[in-house]
Amino acid sequence: MTSICFYFQVHQPFRIRNYSFFDIGTNNPYEDDLKNEEILHKVADKCYLKTNQKMLELIKRHNGKFKISYSISGTAIEQFEKYRPDVLQSFVDLANTGCVEFLAETYSHSLSFVYSKKEFVRQVRKHGKMIKKHFNQEPKIFRNTELIYNNELAVFLEGMGYQGVICEGVDRLLNGRSPNYVYKPQGADKTKLLLKNHLLSDDIAFRFSDRGWKEFPLTADKFSTWVHSVAGQGETINLFMDYETFGEHQWESTGIFDFLDHLPSHIFKHPDFDFKTPSEVIANYPARDTYDAHNFISWADTERDLSAWLSNSMQHEALKQIYSLEDKVKACGNNEVLKIWERLQTSDHFYYMCTKFWNDGDVHKYFSPFESPYDAYMYYMNVFSDLEIKLNEMIEKIEQPVLVHQPNQINLEFPGDAQNLGVLIENIQQSIIEETNAKNTSLAVA
Amino acid sequence: MKENLPKVLMLGWEFPPIINGGLGVACHDLSSAMSKFADITMVVPKSSLEFKTGKVKLVGANHMNLASLPNYSVSKEMPFNLHSIPVDLDPYYTSSSTDGKVSSGFYNEGKTGSQTGQFDIENLYGGDVIKKVVQFSDIAAAYASTVDFDVIHAHDWMTMIAGMRIKEQTGKPLVMHIHSLEVDRSGPQSKGWVYDLEKQGMEYADMLMPVSNFTAENIHQYYGIKKEKMSVVHNGSVAVPAYKSKKSFKEKTVLFVGRLTRQKGPEKFLDIAARVLEKDPNVRFVMAGTGDYFKSMLEQSSYKHIGNRFHMTGFLNSEKLRHLFSISDVYCMPSVSEPFGLSAVEAAQFGIPCVISKQSGVSEVLKGALTFDHWDIHKAADHILSLLNDQIFRKKIVSDAYQNLDNITWDISAQKIMRSYALNNFIN
Numbered sequence: 001m002t003s004i005c006f007y008f009q010v011h012q013p014f015r016i017r018n019y020s021f022f023d024i025g026t027n028n029p030y031e032d033d034l035k036n037e038e039i040l041h042k043v044a045d046k047c048y049l050k051t052n053q054k055m056l057e058l059i060k061r062h063n064g065k066f067k068i069s070y071s072i073s074g075t076a077i078e079q080f081e082k083y084r085p086d087v088l089q090s091f092v093d094l095a096n097t098g099c100v101e102f103l104a105e106t107y108s109h110s111l112s113f114v115y116s117k118k119e120f121v122r123q124v125r126k127h128g129k130m131i132k133k134h135f136n137q138e139p140k141i142f143r144n145t146e147l148i149y150n151n152e153l154a155v156f157l158e159g160m161g162y163q164g165v166i167c168e169g170v171d172r173l174l175n176g177r178s179p180n181y182v183y184k185p186q187g188a189d190k191t192k193l194l195l196k197n198h199l200l201s202d203d204i205a206f207r208f209s210d211r212g213w214k215e216f217p218l219t220a221d222k223f224s225t226w227v228h229s230v231a232g233q234g235e236t237i238n239l240f241m242d243y244e245t246f247g248e249h250q251w252e253s254t255g256i257f258d259f260l261d262h263l264p265s266h267i268f269k270h271p272d273f274d275f276k277t278p279s280e281v282i283a284n285y286p287a288r289d290t291y292d293a294h295n296f297i298s299w300a301d302t303e304r305d306l307s308a309w310l311s312n313s314m315q316h317e318a319l320k321q322i323y324s325l326e327d328k329v330k331a332c333g334n335n336e337v338l339k340i341w342e343r344l345q346t347s348d349h350f351y352y353m354c355t356k357f358w359n360d361g362d363v364h365k366y367f368s369p370f371e372s373p374y375d376a377y378m379y380y381m382n383v384f385s386d387l388e389i390k391l392n393e394m395i396e397k398i399e400q401p402v403l404v405h406q407p408n409q410i411n412l413e414f415p416g417d418a419q420n421l422g423v424l425i426e427n428i429q430q431s432i433i434e435e436t437n438a439k440n441t442s443l444a445v446a
Numbered sequence: 447m448k449e450n451l452p453k454v455l456m457l458g459w460e461f462p463p464i465i466n467g468g469l470g471v472a473c474h475d476l477s478s479a480m481s482k483f484a485d486i487t488m489v490v491p492k493s494s495l496e497f498k499t500g501k502v503k504l505v506g507a508n509h510m511n512l513a514s515l516p517n518y519s520v521s522k523e524m525p526f527n528l529h530s531i532p533v534d535l536d537p538y539y540t541s542s543s544t545d546g547k548v549s550s551g552f553y554n555e556g557k558t559g560s561q562t563g564q565f566d567i568e569n570l571y572g573g574d575v576i577k578k579v580v581q582f583s584d585i586a587a588a589y590a591s592t593v594d595f596d597v598i599h600a601h602d603w604m605t606m607i608a609g610m611r612i613k614e615q616t617g618k619p620l621v622m623h624i625h626s627l628e629v630d631r632s633g634p635q636s637k638g639w640v641y642d643l644e645k646q647g648m649e650y651a652d653m654l655m656p657v658s659n660f661t662a663e664n665i666h667q668y669y670g671i672k673k674e675k676m677s678v679v680h681n682g683s684v685a686v687p688a689y690k691s692k693k694s695f696k697e698k699t700v701l702f703v704g705r706l707t708r709q710k711g712p713e714k715f716l717d718i719a720a721r722v723l724e725k726d727p728n729v730r731f732v733m734a735g736t737g738d739y740f741k742s743m744l745e746q747s748s749y750k751h752i753g754n755r756f757h758m759t760g761f762l763n764s765e766k767l768r769h770l771f772s773i774s775d776v777y778c779m780p781s782v783s784e785p786f787g788l789s790a791v792e793a794a795q796f797g798i799p800c801v802i803s804k805q806s807g808v809s810e811v812l813k814g815a816l817t818f819d820h821w822d823i824h825k826a827a828d829h830i831l832s833l834l835n836d837q838i839f840r841k842k843i844v845s846d847a848y849q850n851l852d853n854i855t856w857d858i859s860a861q862k863i864m865r866s867y868a869l870n871n872f873i874n
Binding site: 020021025320372382 | 741759
């Protein structure tokens with residue numbers, strides 16, 4: 001048997017406005033509410049509602065044999081609640097079919113795993129609670145922001161009790177092996193990995209409407225033939241993509257919805273093929289080999305690494321500065337401040353600052369609300385400066401020394417047994433030791 | 447106008463409200479002040495009909511009916527054996543040279559070369575600048591043959607060809623007012639076509655009026671022109687309604703204003719900022735203006751990890767700029783080569799202490815300012831820290847500079863020019 005495993009990323013950031021130097025210290029808002037609302041309405045109408053409707057139809061038409069999975073960021077859910085409750089309801093309807101799995105991720109689609117394990121744990125827990133509240137599921141499979149992944153993440157997540165992780169099948173790491181099997185991460189024992197088949201995924205997500213592509217136009221029939229050709233040489237074909245592929249990146253006029261409509265029936269023409277959710281794939285297939293990602297990988301750009309968010313000094317500076325506020329944000333105990341800080345961690349802000357050119361640059365530009373990466377950085381740092389001022393004022397008012405890391409205070413409410421919790425605490429403590437060392441080193445240098 | 451006043455034919459390039467930098471403001475303020483002592487006719491490539499300039503007769507080439515000028519003809523070749531033809535550059539940012547001759551059809555293509563139409567100029571510095579400069583000289587020379595005047599007074603290299611042609615055709619004395627040199631803009635090694643034009647023009651002129659001793663020295667050193675031929679006329683300034691505003695944050699503010707080009711030393715400002723922040727993190731550095739260093743400034747400030755203390759505003763209108771002055775604690779002008787530097791005077795008017803490079807003309811008249819060699823960022827940082835931390839010192843510096851302002855007026859500049867005209871028998 002070979003399974004098709006669909007996973008869709010649903011995410012919307014809270015974009016900030018052209019926040020000038022003259023806004024610093026005022027009470028002017030950081031976020032561009034008008035633009036965020038406008039974009040959400042556009043994507044809701046062009047993609048979310050239509051595609052959800054289609055998915056629901058397909059699940060019913062195929063009597064529950066068509067299965068899919070989503071990860072929806074906390075910032076996206078918040079925007080649904082604020083602007084389009086009908087979209088949220090349509091996801092709830094999908095959840096109620098029992099054919100849809102919701103995955104875990106960081107609440108604000110952040111790079112927290114790279115910068116602060118403590119914040120990462122907090123965000124993942126917050127996101128899990130939100131998924132439970134809306135969809136009545138406890139996520140068992142994790143997918144990090146834009147499939148950012150390394151061995152350490154898998155080990156860490158195993159400690160948190162997650163059964164599987166979704167990541168990119170990077171050619172240089174597969175080294176000739178097929179992404180169409182379940183793998184195990186280097187250094188973890190129980191966690192399993194699902195690797196994105198980037199060729200077949202990108203045929204839909206990027207090349208579908210490319211008239212210069214020799215396979216254009218792509219039909220469900222043709223695509224199914226490619227999928228069926230895997231028979232006997234793979235157990236899971238992982239098709240991971242942005243949900244906005246349907247109707248937004250690929251407009252309705254390209255025929256993307258017709259493609260989707262016909263795909264399951266063409267896949268089912270071969271008796272050895274079915275659809276499974278990530279949890280089902282992991283339960284049904286053993287890990288066939290080890291996937292060793294010593295360095296960070298991701299699904300972004302052609303480099304498939306962190307360079308979309310961390311390749312120039314502006315991105316490094318902005319990220320370093322925002323995470324430098326963590327202790328103060330948590331010490332001041334103000335939920336509104338915490339929310340603002342959390343939203344400013346959203347990876348999109350740093351993606352807009354990317355100065356890489358060529359084809360990837362075009363993608364960055366397409367998504368950016370700013371005229372240039374330099375503007376994105378300039379306005380972000382102005383917002384940051386204002387937040388820093390307000391935070392310092394609040395800290396002064398409460399006249400309380402800034403809390404240092406206190407790992408014992410972390411409320412450990414995630415799935416998993418006591419042993420795993422021990423690993424987690426060890427991990428966090430280790431990261432604190434490393435951070436402290438790094439701080440001491442930098443102090444010594446200064 | 448009184449008949450007995452001397453008549454001055456001025457040649458300008460940018461002029462309010464159509465301006466790009468300080469030149470337009472200086473030409474306007476100077477000509478207005480001079481109009482008390484002389485009949486001033488100011489010829490510029492582009493004027494706005496709504497814009498009135500007191501007693502100055504403003505003539506815009508864009509409003510002239512070329513067909514009615516009896517001696518108007520279009521140059522087929524570069525005047526004065528100037529050979530280099532530049533293509534699409536902005537002379538206030540850089541200069542490069544491209545060798546070549548005037549191509550055929552260069553002057554009679556489309557609307558700009560029309561013999562009967564009006565001079566049509568969209569952008570004073572965009573596109574092929576020398577073409578505009580030569581066209582302007584054709585029109586100005588034809589216009590000059592229809593009016594009576596005693597002295598030709600040309601401002602900067604863009605009007606030099608026109609000035610030379612008018613002198614050639616009328617024999618009237620030619621004064622060149624030097625606000626900025628190619629060696630300021632592009633460095634002392636620059637030897638491009640603008641440099642050639644400047645050198646030839648200044649040699650041809652009867653008298654030079656540089657805006658500072660610093661510029662006079664540069665003219666002597668880099669263009670080999672005798673100082674006897676020069677009469678330094680420092681810029682003046684117009685009193686601005688200065689005020690103080692309350693900042694919306696508590697950190698002190700250090701301000702840079704200017705085009706972000708090599709000449710203005712933006713990267714020095716960044717180095718100074720990093721140095722000051724090492725000693726005192728409670729300071730914000732604000733860079734107002736735009737230019738080809740804009741991106742590099744953001745990159746470098748992030749590289750130095752001062753992204754939360756170094757703020758760029760981009761281009762600001764005068765209202766915003768005044769607001770910025772009103773909340774600033776120190777003005778810093780680290781120019782590599784600044785013929786004058788009017789913005790420092792404006793800062794002084796706002797009661798802001800100035801820390802400015804010695805390589806500036808304004809330091810000769812704004813004696814209350816603290817100075818440093820543009821490469822000495824440590825000294826600049828020390829000055830700034832002293833001003834931020836020592837209130838008594840700060841008050842003294844502010845009041846010293848404030849007293850200098852009485853001697854920085856356009857009336858003084860205008861009188862000096864009239865005196866020089868008379869001493870050299872350009873006027874009776």
